[in-house]
Amino acid sequence: MMFSPELKELRAGNLHRTVIDRASKQGAHIFLEGREFLNFASNDYLSLAGHPDVVRAAATAMNEFGFGGGASRLLAGGSSLHRMLEEKIAGLKGTEAALIFNSGYAANTGTISALAEEGDVIFSDELNHASIVDGCRLSKAKTIIYRHRDAEHLSYLMEKENGRRKVVLTDTVFSMDGDIAPLRDIYNICLAQNSKPDSQHSTLLYLDDAHGTGVLGSGRGALAHFGICPEPWIIQMGTLSKALGSFGAFIAGSRNIIEWLTNSARSFMFSTAVPACSVAAALRAIELIETTPKLVLQLWKNRNQTVGMLKMKGYDTGGSGTPVIPLRVDSVEEALRLSRHLYEKGIYAPAIRPPTVKTPRVRITVTAEHSEEDIAMLADALPSVKI
Numbered sequence: 001m002m003f004s005p006e007l008k009e010l011r012a013g014n015l016h017r018t019v020i021d022r023a024s025k026q027g028a029h030i031f032l033e034g035r036e037f038l039n040f041a042s043n044d045y046l047s048l049a050g051h052p053d054v055v056r057a058a059a060t061a062m063n064e065f066g067f068g069g070g071a072s073r074l075l076a077g078g079s080s081l082h083r084m085l086e087e088k089i090a091g092l093k094g095t096e097a098a099l100i101f102n103s104g105y106a107a108n109t110g111t112i113s114a115l116a117e118e119g120d121v122i123f124s125d126e127l128n129h130a131s132i133v134d135g136c137r138l139s140k141a142k143t144i145i146y147r148h149r150d151a152e153h154l155s156y157l158m159e160k161e162n163g164r165r166k167v168v169l170t171d172t173v174f175s176m177d178g179d180i181a182p183l184r185d186i187y188n189i190c191l192a193q194n195s196k197p198d199s200q201h202s203t204l205l206y207l208d209d210a211h212g213t214g215v216l217g218s219g220r221g222a223l224a225h226f227g228i229c230p231e232p233w234i235i236q237m238g239t240l241s242k243a244l245g246s247f248g249a250f251i252a253g254s255r256n257i258i259e260w261l262t263n264s265a266r267s268f269m270f271s272t273a274v275p276a277c278s279v280a281a282a283l284r285a286i287e288l289i290e291t292t293p294k295l296v297l298q299l300w301k302n303r304n305q306t307v308g309m310l311k312m313k314g315y316d317t318g319g320s321g322t323p324v325i326p327l328r329v330d331s332v333e334e335a336l337r338l339s340r341h342l343y344e345k346g347i348y349a350p351a352i353r354p355p356t357v358k359t360p361r362v363r364i365t366v367t368a369e370h371s372e373e374d375i376a377m378l379a380d381a382l383p384s385v386k387i
C-alpha cells in the first residue's frame with residue numbers, strides 16, 4: 001500500500017499523529033471520545049470562542065450575509081464587515097491600515113513571499129512557526145537563520161549582508177515554548193540599519209503576533225507590551241483564531257504595505273474571503289478586549305498561578321513568559337506517557353513531538369476561563385517528578 005513504509009516508520013518512532021475531535025464547544029471543559037475533559041490544549045486564551053456575545057455576533061452576521069464568502073475578496077467575496085474589522089485592527093495595532101487573510105498560515109506564506117523577492121535577504125529566528133518557514137521557502141530571497149532569541153547573532157549576520165532589502169522575521173511569542181522575542185533589541189537593530197546614511201534599502205521587521213494579540217500589552221499585542229511605536233517599516237501579523245476566538249488572520253501596517261499585499265500576496269488574491277460571520281465574531285472579540293480589561297487580567301492571574309504550581313512540582317517550564325507553558329521532558333516516549341497519564345485523569349494536554357519541536361514536551365495553555373479548582377486539578381494530576 002502507498003506510504004505504508006513511511007507510516008510504519010512514524011509509528012515505530014512514536015511520531016504518528018491522529019486527530020481527536022471535540023463533541024462540544026471550545027472551552028475549559030470539553031467532551032472528547034464520550035468523556036468530559038479539563039482542557040489545557042487550546043489557544044482560545046480569553047475563552048472568547050464560545051462567549052455568548054461573540055457567538056451572537058456571528059449568528060447575526062450569518063443571518064444578514066449568509067455563510068460562505070463565495071469568492072475571493074477581490075472578486076466581491078468580502079462584506080461591509082470586513083472593512084470595519086480592518087479599521088478596528090488598525091486601531092488596535094496603531095497602524096494606518098490592515099488586511100484580513102484566511103488564516104495565519106495564509107498570512108505568513110502570502111505576505112513573506114510578497115515582501116521578500118530575489119536579491120533580498122530574510123533573517124528568521126530558528127524557532128519561528130512552520131508557516132513562517134514555509135513563507136521563506138516560497139520567497140525567492142536568501143534566507144538566513146539566526147539563533148533563537150539571539151539579537152546579537154542577528155545583528156552580526158545582518159552586518160555581513162548587503163541585500164537589496166532585509167526582512168527580519170520573528171514570532172513575538174513562540175508557540176511551543178511560550179517565550180517572548182527580545183523585541184526591543186531587534187527593533188533597535190532594525191532601526192540602526194534603517195538609519196545608516198548609506199542605507200539605500202529599508203529593513204523590514206515582520207512580527208508574527210499570533211500568540212501576543214489579545215494576550216500581551218493589555219491585549220494590543222507585543223509592540224504595546226514593549227512600548228514600541230508601530231513604525232512604517234514594522235509589519236504586524238496576528239490571527240483571529242487564537243485569543244480572538246474566531247477564524248482568520250490579519251496583517252497590520254502602513255497604507256503602502258497593505259496596498260502592495262492586496263496586489264501581490266497570492267494567498268489573499270487567490271482564495272475565497274473569510275466568511276462574514278467569522279469577521280463579525282472577531283470584531284466583537286476585539287470590542288470585548290477593549291471594554292473588559294479584566295479578561296486579560298484574569299488570563300494572566302491564571303497563568304501565574306499555574307506556573308507557580310508547576311515550579312513547585314519541579315517542572316522545567318523553560319523560558320515561558322506567557323500562558324503557553326511547556327513541560328519539557330527528555331524523550332518522545334516520556335512526553336507521550338505524561339500526556340496519557342493526564343488524559344486518564346481527565347485532563348487534555350497533548351504531547352508535542354518532532355517535527356513540531358526538537359525537544360519533546362507536553363504543552364499546557366492556560367485560559368481566562370480556567371478556575372482555581374481547574375488549576376488545582378491539574379496540580380493534583382501531575383506527578384511531582386517526571387514519569
Ligand SMILES: Cc1ncc(COP(=O)(O)O)c(C=O)c1O
Nearest residue numbers: 103104105129131175210239241
Ligand atoms: C506563531 C503562529 N503563527 C501562525 C499560525 C497559523 O495560524 P492559523 O492557525 O490561523 O493558520 C500559528 C497557529 O498555529 C502560530 O502559532
